[in-house]
Amino acid sequence: MSNPGVLRQQLQHVQLMLKGTTQRMEAEEASFRLMLDQHQHRVHCLSAEINNLQRQEAQLFAAVVSAQSAADPDSPAQVGAMSPHLQHTQQHAPGIPAQQQQPHPATAVQQQAQPQPGLPSAQPAPSSSLSHAAAAKEFVPRPVQLHEQQAHHSQPATSPQPAAAAAFSPPARSGAASALAGAAAGAPGFAPPPDFDPGQQDRAQQALPGLGPSQQDHALRPSTGRAAPPGFAQQPGFREQQQQQGAAHAAAEVAPKPADTSPLAAFPVPGQQHPRQQQASLQPPVMPLPEQPCAVAAAPAEGRAASDQPEWDVHASSCLLSDMLQSSAPRAETQPPPQGHQRQPNGPRQSSLSSSGGSEAADAAAAEGGPGPGSQPRGKEKGRGSGAYEDLLRGYVGGKRAQQSRQGGLPAEEGQETAMAVCGPQDFPSLGGASIGHSSSTTPAITAPAWANKWASGNLKAKLSAPGSGGSSTGTGGGDGSSGGWGAAAQPGEHHQQASIDLPGSAKRSVEEAEVEAGLRVPVDVTPDAARRRQVQKQVFEQVEVQLKQRRKVNVLEGLELHRGVLTPAEQARVVEAVEHWVALGRSGHLRGRTFSAPKKWLPGKGRVTMQMGCCYNYATDSEGRPPGILSSELVEPMPPLLQALCRRLTRWGVLPAAKEPNSAIVNVYEEGDCIPPHVDSRDFTRPFCTLSLVSEESIMFAQKLVPAGPGKFEARDGCGPALIPLPLGSCLVLKGYGGDQAMHCVPPVRSRRISITLRRMGHEHGEAVRREVQAYEQRYGRLRGFWEEERGVAAYNGRRRGSNSGGAITIK
Ligand SMILES: O=C(O)CCC(=O)C(=O)O
Numbered sequence: 001m002s003n004p005g006v007l008r009q010q011l012q013h014v015q016l017m018l019k020g021t022t023q024r025m026e027a028e029e030a031s032f033r034l035m036l037d038q039h040q041h042r043v044h045c046l047s048a049e050i051n052n053l054q055r056q057e058a059q060l061f062a063a064v065v066s067a068q069s070a071a072d073p074d075s076p077a078q079v080g081a082m083s084p085h086l087q088h089t090q091q092h093a094p095g096i097p098a099q100q101q102q103p104h105p106a107t108a109v110q111q112q113a114q115p116q117p118g119l120p121s122a123q124p125a126p127s128s129s130l131s132h133a134a135a136a137k138e139f140v141p142r143p144v145q146l147h148e149q150q151a152h153h154s155q156p157a158t159s160p161q162p163a164a165a166a167a168f169s170p171p172a173r174s175g176a177a178s179a180l181a182g183a184a185a186g187a188p189g190f191a192p193p194p195d196f197d198p199g200q201q202d203r204a205q206q207a208l209p210g211l212g213p214s215q216q217d218h219a220l221r222p223s224t225g226r227a228a229p230p231g232f233a234q235q236p237g238f239r240e241q242q243q244q245q246g247a248a249h250a251a252a253e254v255a256p257k258p259a260d261t262s263p264l265a266a267f268p269v270p271g272q273q274h275p276r277q278q279q280a281s282l283q284p285p286v287m288p289l290p291e292q293p294c295a296v297a298a299a300p301a302e303g304r305a306a307s308d309q310p311e312w313d314v315h316a317s318s319c320l321l322s323d324m325l326q327s328s329a330p331r332a333e334t335q336p337p338p339q340g341h342q343r344q345p346n347g348p349r350q351s352s353l354s355s356s357g358g359s360e361a362a363d364a365a366a367a368e369g370g371p372g373p374g375s376q377p378r379g380k381e382k383g384r385g386s387g388a389y390e391d392l393l394r395g396y397v398g399g400k401r402a403q404q405s406r407q408g409g410l411p412a413e414e415g416q417e418t419a420m421a422v423c424g425p426q427d428f429p430s431l432g433g434a435s436i437g438h439s440s441s442t443t444p445a446i447t448a449p450a451w452a453n454k455w456a457s458g459n460l461k462a463k464l465s466a467p468g469s470g471g472s473s474t475g476t477g478g479g480d481g482s483s484g485g486w487g488a489a490a491q492p493g494e495h496h497q498q499a500s501i502d503l504p505g506s507a508k509r510s511v512e513e514a515e516v517e518a519g520l521r522v523p524v525d526v527t528p529d530a531a532r533r534r535q536v537q538k539q540v541f542e543q544v545e546v547q548l549k550q551r552r553k554v555n556v557l558e559g560l561e562l563h564r565g566v567l568t569p570a571e572q573a574r575v576v577e578a579v580e581h582w583v584a585l586g587r588s589g590h591l592r593g594r595t596f597s598a599p600k601k602w603l604p605g606k607g608r609v610t611m612q613m614g615c616c617y618n619y620a621t622d623s624e625g626r627p628p629g630i631l632s633s634e635l636v637e638p639m640p641p642l643l644q645a646l647c648r649r650l651t652r653w654g655v656l657p658a659a660k661e662p663n664s665a666i667v668n669v670y671e672e673g674d675c676i677p678p679h680v681d682s683r684d685f686t687r688p689f690c691t692l693s694l695v696s697e698e699s700i701m702f703a704q705k706l707v708p709a710g711p712g713k714f715e716a717r718d719g720c721g722p723a724l725i726p727l728p729l730g731s732c733l734v735l736k737g738y739g740g741d742q743a744m745h746c747v748p749p750v751r752s753r754r755i756s757i758t759l760r761r762m763g764h765e766h767g768e769a770v771r772r773e774v775q776a777y778e779q780r781y782g783r784l785r786g787f788w789e790e791e792r793g794v795a796a797y798n799g800r801r802r803g804s805n806s807g808g809a810i811t812i813k
């Protein structure tokens, strides 16, 4: 039995303990509330400051874009980085009702934590917390400004938007900080995690939505520029490159990005459908225009009805490649040929057009090159290679074979045409280097004529790869542009006068062989060059308006020509693969000087990656005060063989005059939301020139006068235009005449990734100046080698490539 006195003592002791502990706990709570109050007060102040700064940022951003574009329409504005909140604004506001928008991560927290209207709080919050929370709300410009954004963006992106820049306003930046305040006010027992940093969470979430932490880490880690670039020592396949490229490339290619959370989706076209759906609706409305004679497509691709198109039995693992196929070939089957011209009463018009050449199926028809009659896959080559390109080929050839077995033979032109265009080795003077990123030796040459097998064997490539096999780039041994891209102006017929050649034996070879060697033509494509040429289809355009200054009527689109089918889907895949490789080289700092440029990604519409080859073009007055135009003193990479072969094809096929064969290129890599602002291409380049379109079909906008109308938005001025010309995959838009010289053009923010290659010839003076610089370089350092040659070994790479030790007249950065 227990003694009651003892028990009473024990009870008193416990009660005392309980009282003391309770008091300590209350003290702790009081201390926490005090701390929370102080914290909320700081949050409150910072929140106000952030909102204020964001407003200023947005207004200044719009003003800078507007001012810079007005001052220099030809150059992408260099505004600076866009803060995550600005991206968030652009991602979430346009055209999407607020209720349907994915809440910002921090906003979501706040919405959960805040007391719902009409529902009493479970427990009254301390008055100071309440007042802070209420005050914090005042700083959250949520619905009103968001709706302003919606109103602003709910217009078609391409329609005139007066004063849109002025209307631009920042979004709610409620942030995790305000969430904390709300949570503390409305949620009993809420306590922030000790290491909670709202800013950090915001930044992490916004940095690269859709990426896992390791990918974000990769994507955000700055490139040192020191490591060997992907594929530098050996040339990996497409997938290997994808794995190795890391950095932002991973963000762009590897991780699936929800469209509405992509930081690159800065300016989605308001009210847009999914890009794939939208593509179908982009076909230009048509009205009859007289057919124009077409120099290129002299003979229509007859005997090839739409239903004759190969079935694209594609198993390409790369979504890029399958997208390319889906968006080129099948569309050709389903869309009737354009008939003419129509104006749309409101907003931009799809341009009118007239077409010449064969059926609308040119994109797919131009892809001929399947196996010859009766041919079978060569067992030893079947299945070689594992990249997406090979997958594509398998799908392509598979579909082609299926078609043939149904039809019992080849289309007439394919089997009948036997005479191949012959070119001398001089046609590709710079083939001292192997093509990039896709070894023809791994290509499954399922069926091919002798030349195709020979050139796919890889032996010759190995010989060509031997160091020193190339000639000088400036005429010391190779004459005009033998190392690519530095050549003097080619005069008509001049192609055949170049003396030296990098190739052993210098035997004459066919155009087809040369293109295979350059990496442009796939070895299985046995369609003769002449037949390929006939499959190209040309369209011209008309939009008659009163000219603004002289008050006379003009066709604003005069001189523009769209040539479809310049590249087959398989060739597009090759070029895209090469471009990806170049981008990887550029990102890792292995392209010379200012070749590669990747502006900061957080700026809407300014994230376009560009690579300049052949000459350096100064988009805007630079830090040294040099005006826009060709900078002959800045050496960039020469034109790689692949692009040279493409340029040669363009002149051979009459897309461009021989005398205007391009000797410079700008590769534009647009991520979703990127654009090119209104401009007229510099007069430092001769006319005509052209732009090749890849990866996704987007429209280019033309008007007499185009002006920025807010970030990523452009509008035509003075009631004229604009006209939209959809640019199909593998097509080349030629610019000259009024359309190329007077009218302005831009590419509004793209709906999905797109690559274009602008190919231009330098004006004579500029070409000569660049050539002199190359000569000076070569006297000092030896032959200027393109990156495709340097790739043969890291040893070949030296500091000059990054320009650290240049001197004299040559400035290489
Ligand atoms: O991307 C395009 O199609 C157009 C590019 C362009 O206008 C240019 O490079 O000057």
Ligand SMILES: [Fe+2]
Pocket (backbone or CB within 6 Å): 679, 680, 681, 745
């Ligand atoms: Fe342009």
